[in-house]
Amino acid sequence: MVKLRDTYFFLLENPGYRRFELCSQPFGHRSASFSRETYQAARRFHFASWAHAYRDWLEIGRPMGLDFAPGRNTLLKLVLKVKDEPHLLPQWIDYHRGIVGLHNLVILDCGSTDPDHLAILDAYRDRILILDYPHYYDTIHDTELNAAFYGFLARNCRYVCVLDADEFLFGHAEGRIGREPLLDLLRRGAEGVYAGTWFPNLTVPEERDGRLDWSRPLRFDISPESLVAGTVAGKAVVRSDLSTRIRHVGHNLHVPEVVAAMRPGSFGRIGILHVSRLGPDIARARSLKHLRAKGAVPAALLTHEEVRAHLAARRAAGELSPVETHYAAPFLRPEEPAAETGATFETALIGGGASEPNTAFSDRIAGFDFRGFLA
Incomplete structure (x- = not known):
């Protein structure tokens, strides 16, 4: 009998056992969600048994991000650090589940008390790995303080990114923005770190019956000044094995060890719709x-x-x-409209489909020189 220890899916599928400190503990477990046939096709190898395929998935397939069931993989795990965000949390989950699936979302709740926020978490507790984070929320970016947690992630995905509830990740290529350009980049890309550039919103989501309405397109700043600030302070997508060796997984250019891991190909490939302006x-x-x-x-x-x-x-x-x-x-100060920059793009991506053509975005990105960030 092949002994299988699968802490990630044990905690995901047994909510009553979840503790942040248990991420580093081995738990014997086999997830029924695993498909030997799907994994064999992705791995391009035939295994003698379901258990042997599962063990290979634990040791090799997960860090590679391979498919383990129809339409399911471990290419990218998104970690949300959050406290009392009832207005943003539902859309953050809905948007990012369309990119990575619920099984690749990890929510670290940092002491929330808002009943509406907690009710949203309860509705997803059986499908998303939700943990109470025992420290001040910004310390999750520190990979030394949270070494066991980042080691846990490294064993279970190829790339990892830590986001806030007002950040919506996307990729872009060939005049399109959205989910598929992001996933295609991470499947084929060789960079250890991708600098996700913040794009701040200029228009505010409308509020209807106490909830934000995401059905209307929003306008975002893509001026040269915003691109510089957004690339310095945006969030990085980090290869999981590298995450355990650098001191910070979060803001792009705030820590020398992260900058040292970046290459020219790290920049201008991934964006983050930063909806920090609300009503x-x-x-x-x-x-x-x-x-x-x-x-x-x-x-x-x-x-x-x-x-x-x-x-x-x-x-x-x-x-x-x-x-x-x-x-x-x-x-x-009174609520003021955002200053017009003359360089903007509009997108319905947050409330819309998987991807969209957006030449206004791609033309602006193509005209910006990201090489200066490594000078």
Whole structure:
């Protein structure tokens, strides 16, 4: 009898056993979702038994990202770090399940208390690997602090990316943007790190009956200034074996070890629709979450007016850090329309299909020189 230890699918298929610290523990398990026939075709090898094929998938096939069942693979795992995002979470899941499938989504919940947010997680708990993350949410990018977790991911996928709930990943090639260009790149690509460029939204999703309406196209900034800032601070897609050897999986150019792993082919291939601008009520709620987490706003201050007065007083006294000032903006100035840059593209990708032609995007990207990021 071949002994099979499959921690990832054990935790995925047994929600009652999930603990963040158990990711590094071996669990005997065989997932019924595995198809020997599909895997043999992807591996181009015939195995003597289902168990021998499964063991090969554990040891070799998963880090290669091969198909293990019809339409299912381990090419890319997307890790969402999240806290109380009921307005964004449903669409983030729906959008990214269309790229990688629910089995490749890992949600790290960082102490959420919002009932609507928790209800969304409960609805997916049997189909997505959802774990409570025991540290401050930004520390998940630290691969040394979370070495066991990144080792766990490395054994179970070819590429990994850590995203926030307002970030929507896509690829582009030959005048098209969307899911297939991203997957084709990762199947054939040889880069250890791809720098996913942020594209900030200029138009705000409409709100209907307390929910964001994603059916209308949104406009995004693609000016040269935005491309520079978005490539520096956007999120990286990292080959999983490399993720265990660098200190950071997250922002592209913030850590020397990540920059050292990049090549000319790392840039200009992957994008992230960064929907950070939302309506004023949602924007204030999201900003307040960050301000409380950073200790900038006491828990005793409950109303937006109380928070506004507190932040205004701290700003006048010069007590707000640059990061706190960024998150305090929705409280300290009236909601303003985004400045027009003259270089934009419009897409319905978040609420639409798998991919779309978008020459406005491809023409702008083709005219930008990404080589300067490695100078």
